[in-house]
Amino acid sequence: MPITGKTKITGLFGWPVEHTLSPYMQNSAFVHCGLDYCYIPFPVRPNRLESAIEAIRSLSLSGVNLTIPHKEAAMPFLDEADEEALAIGAVNTITNTNGILNGHNTDGRGFATAIQEQGIILEGCRALIIGAGGASRAIGYYLSRSAKSLHIYNRTYEKAVALASFLSRISGNTDVVQDLSSLSEYDIIINATSLGLKEDDPLPLDVNLLLPFQAVCDLIYRKTPLLMKAEQKGCRTTDGLAMLLWQGAYAFELWTGMHPPIEVMRTALLSIVK
Ligand code: NAP
Numbered sequence: 001m002p003i004t005g006k007t008k009i010t011g012l013f014g015w016p017v018e019h020t021l022s023p024y025m026q027n028s029a030f031v032h033c034g035l036d037y038c039y040i041p042f043p044v045r046p047n048r049l050e051s052a053i054e055a056i057r058s059l060s061l062s063g064v065n066l067t068i069p070h071k072e073a074a075m076p077f078l079d080e081a082d083e084e085a086l087a088i089g090a091v092n093t094i095t096n097t098n099g100i101l102n103g104h105n106t107d108g109r110g111f112a113t114a115i116q117e118q119g120i121i122l123e124g125c126r127a128l129i130i131g132a133g134g135a136s137r138a139i140g141y142y143l144s145r146s147a148k149s150l151h152i153y154n155r156t157y158e159k160a161v162a163l164a165s166f167l168s169r170i171s172g173n174t175d176v177v178q179d180l181s182s183l184s185e186y187d188i189i190i191n192a193t194s195l196g197l198k199e200d201d202p203l204p205l206d207v208n209l210l211l212p213f214q215a216v217c218d219l220i221y222r223k224t225p226l227l228m229k230a231e232q233k234g235c236r237t238t239d240g241l242a243m244l245l246w247q248g249a250y251a252f253e254l255w256t257g258m259h260p261p262i263e264v265m266r267t268a269l270l271s272i273v274k
Contacts, residue, residue, distance in 0.1 A: 001030070001031055001034075001036060001038075003038060004036060006036055007036050007037065007038055008035075008036060008037045008038075008062040008255075009037075009038060009040065009059070009060075009061045009062060010026065010037060010038070010039045010040075010061065010062050010063050010064060010065075010255050011039055011040040011041060011042050011061065011064050011065070012039070012040075012041045012042065012064060012065045012066070012067060013042050013044040013049070013052055013053075013064050013065070013066050013067070013070055013074075014041070014042075014043070014044065014066065014067035014068060014069075014070065015043055015044055015045055015046055015068070015069060015070070016043060017041040017042065017043050017067070018041075018043075020041050020067070021221065021244060021269055021272060021273065022039065022041070022065060022244075022248055023039050023040070023041055024268045024269060024271070024272050025244075025245065025248050025265040025266075025268045025269050026039035026248060026251075026252060026265075027039050027268075028264050028265060028267075028268035029249075029252055029260060029261050029264055029265050029268075030256075032261045032264040033256070033258055033261060035256060035258070037062065037255070037256065042064075044070065046069055046070070046073070049070050049073055049074060049077070050077050053074060053077040053078070053094070053101065054077070056094060056096050056101060057096065057099045057101065060096070061096055062095075062096055062255050063093065063094050063095045063096055063251070063254065063255045064093075064094050065092055065093055065094075065248075065251055066091055066092050066093070066094065067092070068134075071090040071091060071092055071105075071134055072089060072090045072134065074091050074094070074103065075089065075090070075091060075103065077101075078091065078094065078101045078102065078103040079100045079101050079102065080100065080101070080102045080103070081102065081103035081104070082102065082103070082104050082105075084104070084105050084108065084109070084141065085103045085104050085105040087141055087170065088105050088108070088137055088138050088141050089137070090105055090134055090137065090138065091103035091104060091105055092104070092105050092106055092107050092138075092247060092251070093105070093106050093247075093250070093251040093254055095254050095255060104250075104251075104254055105138055106246075106247040106248075106250035106251055106254075107135065107138035107139065107243070107247050108138040108139050108140075108141050108142035109142065109246070109247070109250055110243045110244070110245070110246035110247030110248070110249070110250060111138070111139040111142065111217075111219075111243045111246070111247075112139075112142045112143075112146075113246040114238060114242035114243045114245065114246050115188070115215070115217055115238050115242075117242065117246075118215070118236060118238050118242075119236070120188060120215045120217075120236060120238070122142075122143065122146040122147060122188070123146050124146075124147070124148045125146070125147050125148060125187040125188050126147065126148055126149045126185060126186050126187050126188070127143050127147045127149070127150045127151070127186060127187065127188040127189075127190065128150075128151045128152075128153065128177070128180075128183070128186040128188070128189045128190065129143070129150070129151070129152050129153070129190045129192050130153050130154070130180070130189070130190065130191050130192060130193055130204050130205065131153075131154055131190075131191065131192035131193035132152055132154035132156070132159040132160045132162070132163040133159075133192065133193075135192045135219050136152065136154075136163060136192040137163060137166070139190065139192060139219075140152065140163060140167045140174070141167065141170060143188075144167040144168075144170050144171040144173060144174050145170060145171055147173060147188075148173060149173050149174075149175070150167065150171075150173055150174045150175075151164075151174075151175055151176070151177045151186070152164045152167070152174065152175070152176050152177070153176070153177045153178075153179075153180055154193075155193070157176070157178065160176045160177075161176050163176075164176040180205045180206065180209075181209075183205065183206075183209040183210060183211075183214075184209065184211055186214060187213070187214060187215065188214070188215045188216075188217065189205070189210075189214060189215070189216050189217070190216075190217040190218075190219070191204045191205075191216075191217070191218045191219065191220070191224070191226055192219050194220075195226075196218060196220045196224035196225065196226055197220055203225060203226050203229070204226060205226070207226070207229040207230060207233060210229075210230055210233040210235055211233070211234075211235075212233060212234030212235060214230075214235045214236075215235060215236045215237070215238070216230035216235045216236070216237050216238075217237070217238045217239075218237075218238075218239055218240060219240040219243060220239065220240050221239065221240045221241045221244060221273060222239055222240075222241065222273055223237075223239055224239070227239055241269055241270075241273060244269065245262070245265055245266055245269055248260075248265060249262055249265060252265075
């Protein structure tokens with residue numbers, strides 16, 4: 001669809017943004033729905049975030065996504081934030097309603113929908129998150145409310161303690177673990193570290209300890225060595241592409257008020273990662 005004087009602009013603020021997959025899925029969704037919208041990646045330097053957020057108002061952008069390193073830093077520059085974004089302390093989506101900027105966080109909901117789509121049941125599960133960064137915080141917020149128990153493991157132990165302590169305030173079922181020697185007690189195991197992004201990365205856990213009843217999830221956008229080995233052990237697996245899809249679908253809904261065309265967005269993503 002050609003850009004016109006009426007085209008509504010959305011996009012992504014990040015640093016860097018070169019590798020983003022979001023324009024493919026969002027622009028495909030806009031075209032499919034016949035919406036005069038477009039989605040543009042904006043490389044926003046960390047020290048320019050405040051002026052970039054002000055530009056959402058001055059340029060009348062309809063909304064943006066935020067990615068590393070802006071998700072937490074954006075909070076003070078917004079007019080409002082929904083309950084989830086306030087609880088997590090980070091936003092990945094901003095909506096602009098007549099100059100009022102509202103922050104949302106669709107990462108946790110996106111993750112939950114992605115794994116439920118695979119038939120993995122969160123309600124009453126025993127879950128382990130490996131990692132204690134921003135993504136762990138967002139998915140931990142969701143998991144802690146549905147899981148029977150939620151354990152956090154992280155290379156830097158103090159960060160795992162801090163995250164577990166934060167999540168315990170939402171639900172008392174969260175604790176920290178110091179090692180990964182007892183994987184058999186978990187129904188769902190999630191790699192939320194960046195291990196697996198590089199080809200020579202070590203695995204985040206000992207795959208010999210995995211059991212066929214378990215679900216193994218990786219937030220990285222492709223089938224990582226961890227997921228391949230987990231499948232060989234008979235585990236169900238989910239990669240981060242489905243989470244990317246659903247967090248983007250919820251952002252689409254916030255900007256347009258329309259039901260997102262999930263299969264169109266999924267096909268767009270798969271066409272560029274395969
Ligand atoms: P982050 O805040 O920078 O956290 C990174 C985490 O990875 C920390 O827990 C860190 O541990 C751990 N880590 C990094 N290198 C490690 C290593 N060599 N060994 C062990 N642990 C290591 O990043 P994030 O935003 O949470 O993102 C984490 C992952 O999720 C990334 O791969 C990202 O691409 C992915 N992600 C996916 C989606 C999606 O939609 N699918 C959304 C967000 C993020 P320390 O605390 O010890 O440094």
